[in-house]
Amino acid sequence: MSIPPLPTLPPASELRKYSSSPPDFLSPIVRYDADEEAQNFVYDAWDAESVPQKFALLSQALRIFPFSVDALNAWANLYRVAFDPPELEKAETTYQMALTSARLLWPNLENQEKIEWGHLEHRPLLRTYHGLGVIQKELGKHREAVEKFQFLLKVNPNDNQGARQILFETLIQMGEYQQAEQVAEKHANGRNSTEAFVHYGFVLIDFLRFKAGECTEMDLQETLARALQHNNYVPLLLLGDLPLPEEPTHVPPGGLEEATSIVLECKPVWERTPGIIEWFRDQRQLGGEKPNDDGEILFQLLQKGNIMVHMKNTNEFLGLTSNVELMPGTATPEFGLAPGMKKHNPSKIVALNRAMAYSRDVSFREKFVAFPYDDVIGVHFWKILLTSKVLDEAKKHSCRACYKPATMCCSDCKVVWYCSRDCQRKDWKGYSGIGVPHKSLCPKLQKK
Numbered sequence: 176m177s178i179p180p181l182p183t184l185p186p187a188s189e190l191r192k193y194s195s196s197p198p199d200f201l202s203p204i205v206r207y208d209a210d211e212e213a214q215n216f217v218y219d220a221w222d223a224e225s226v227p228q229k230f231a232l233l234s235q236a237l238r239i240f241p242f243s244v245d246a247l248n249a250w251a252n253l254y255r256v257a258f259d260p261p262e263l264e265k266a267e268t269t270y271q272m273a274l275t276s277a278r279l280l281w282p283n284l285e286n287q288e289k290i291e292w293g294h295l296e297h298r299p300l301l302r303t304y305h306g307l308g309v310i311q312k313e314l315g316k317h318r319e320a321v322e323k324f325q326f327l328l329k330v331n332p333n334d335n336q337g338a339r340q341i342l343f344e345t346l347i348q349m350g351e352y353q354q355a356e357q358v359a360e361k362h363a364n365g366r367n368s369t370e371a372f373v374h375y376g377f378v379l380i381d382f383l384r385f386k387a388g389e390c391t392e393m394d395l396q397e398t399l400a401r402a403l404q405h406n407n408y409v410p411l412l413l414l415g416d417l418p419l420p421e422e423p424t425h426v427p428p429g430g431l432e433e434a435t436s437i438v439l440e441c442k443p444v445w446e447r448t449p450g451i452i453e454w455f456r457d458q459r460q461l462g463g464e465k466p467n468d469d470g471e472i473l474f475q476l477l478q479k480g481n482i483m484v485h486m487k488n489t490n491e492f493l494g495l496t497s498n499v500e501l502m503p504g505t506a507t508p509e510f511g512l513a514p515g516m517k518k519h520n521p522s523k524i525v526a527l528n529r530a531m532a533y534s535r536d537v538s539f540r541e542k543f544v545a546f547p548y549d550d551v552i553g554v555h556f557w558k559i560l561l562t563s564k565v566l567d568e569a570k571k572h573s574c575r576a577c578y579k580p581a582t583m584c585c586s587d588c589k590v591v592w593y594c595s596r597d598c599q600r601k602d603w604k605g606y607s608g609i610g611v612p613h614k615s616l617c618p619k620l621q622k623k
Contacts, residue, residue, distance in 0.1 A: 178258060179230050181265055182250055184272045185241050187279050193240065206296075207280065209240035217245045226257045242280060244299035247273035248306055255310060263314050270307040277303055292335035301327065305336045312341065317349050328362055339363050340372050344440045352380045366401070371428065372437050374402035375409055379444065382451050399458060400563035403556055407483040408434035410555060411492055413442060414456055416485075429481075464553035473548060476557055479566040485553040492555075575613070576602045588617045 196206040216236035220229045230253065236246040251269035254262040277284070277300045284290060290297045308323030324342035328334060339362040346355035355376060359365050363373045381398045384390045402409070408431045411417040422439055423432035445451055464485075466472035476482045477495060484493050560566060574581040574594035581592035585599070591613060593599040605612030 176227050176230075178254075178262060178265070179250075181268060182237055182247060182272065183241070184247075184276060190242060190279055193242075207240065207242075210243055210280070213237070213240035213243040213246055217243065217249055220246075220249055226253065229253060229257075242276045244273050244277045244280065244303060247276060248299065248302045251310070252306055255313075261313075263310055267307065267310045267314060270303060270310060273299075273303045274307065287330065289332075290330040292331055292333065297331075301331060301336065305338065308338075308341065312345050317345055320345055321349075328358075332362075334362065340370070341440075343373065343376055347376055347379060347441070348444050352383065356380060366398075369405070369428075371402065371406035371409065371433055372440075374398070374405055375437055375441065378402050379441070379448065379451065382448065382454065386450070396458065396559045397563060397565050399556070400559050401565045403483075403560065404481055404566055405429065406434050406437070407481050407494060407555065408492075409437055410455060410459060411483065412438040413445065413452070414459065417492065458559055459555050461556075461558040465551055466554060466557055470548035472557060472561060473551065473554060476554065476560055479560060479563070482557065482560060483555045484551050485555070487550045487552050574598050585613065585617060591617070 193207050193209045195208070213236040216232045216239070220232035220236070223229045223232055229249070233246050233250050233253075236243050237250075240246075247269055251266045251273065254266035254269060281300065284297070284300055290301060292298060292301060304323045304327050308320045308327070311317075311323065312320035321342060324338040324345070327336060327338040328342065331338075339358060343355050343358050343363070346352070346358060356365075359368065359373050359376065363370055365373075366377060368374065377398050378395070381390055381395045385392055385395045406429055408417070412419050412434055417431075419438060419442075420431070420435050423435055426432045426436050473482070473484070482495050484495060485491075486493055575591050576593060576598035581594050583594075583596075583599070584590070584592045591602075593602065599613075602613045604614065
């Protein structure tokens with residue numbers, strides 16, 4: 176389809192034509208009846224299958240209420256994602272219209288200390304800031320983009336939109352490594368983060384520190400081991416072992432989609448950093464592609480955590496793990512090594528399937544994937560992973576209720592761990608907010 180023209184934002188005086196409801200104690204912002212009617216067309220546009228349908232519905236929304244912030248947001252986003260090449264300048268202009276409209280509709284909203292995502296009335300403005308920041312980043316207007324994401328993190332510290340990742344990666348692209356590290360410490364728990372993008376950012380930062388003589392190569396390898404623990408697909412994409420897919424719409428942790436998102440953002444920076452790609456390749460090949468043994472090293476690696484192996488028959492990379500970090504909100508208990516792994520078999524290595532590890536089905540601990548070790552071509556980064564202290568630390572138990580380091584386990588099932596009696600009591604009754612109460616889960620675990 177042809178590229179639609181820019182929407183038109185009427186003069187501010189036109190806003191008087193539309194009836195409004197004053198703020199109340201539940202919401203600090205003015206409501207416009209026409210805006211609520213237009214918003215229904217915006218919802219339909221989000222769900223529409225074709226781009227022409229989306230634009231038609233958004234046009235209808237803007238006819239009803241030309242100041243609709245979300246209609247302008249959606250229009251701007253289509254300029255970015257629906258055309259090749261993307262119409263970034265038009266997208267930026269439209270997002271600027273949305274920001275102008277938001278300031279007309281809710282003149283005091285930006286000055287609030289908190290603009291939290293949980294309030295539906297706040298979301299149009301938050302979407303505007305996020306969308307405008309993304310566009311400005313892609314246009315190379317990094318300073319302006321940084322301002323947008325810093326604002327989002329200030330007013331919505333829960334960061335429902337992933338602003339911390341884009342801010343962190345933008346600062347790295349700008350060479351502002353110290354600021355990037357501060358963002359990671361403040362908003363993503365720094366080097367103890369559970370998010371892969373943080374750890375791969377630290378790999379780049381520590382590589383530069385290593386080159387400057389500020390850390391040892393062993394320190395850098397530990398940083399890489401930590402990154403591999405959280406996502407081991409990233410090196411495959413970065414080194415060209417796997418083709419880089421298109422930008423994913425859903426990014427589950429630890430998978431190829433997350434790795435794709437990280438590499439799409441960071442690959443240009445890595446490629447501009449002299450020596451880092453070569454260093455990555457050297458680390459991958461330390462000790463040869465495949466350990467020269469009967470599978471004992473691979474078995475030890477599985478005891479440590481995540482590994483990536485290259486299979487001969489299928490020429491595919493297979494991600495294996497025996498210690499998947501739990502996702503907050505699940506009722507899955509921690510688990511040790513599978514029974515089949517307790518006795519090493521030279522011809523077969525038994526590993527736990529990642530998808531099963533995230534399952535709510537407690538019987539997942541007895542489901543395994545087996546493959547012949549002889550079919551393994553390469554075990555990526557095996558020497559680093561084998562000697563990594565980071566992965567040894569990762570094997571320690573964490574509290575099921577709050578995810579802090581745990582020191583005590585349930586005396587009945589001996590599977591679930593806690594940091595305190597208080598957390599254990601909360602989880603027993605289901606007050607910890609993570610899913611199934613342990614009171615109902617414990618008897619099932621005892622049968623395993």
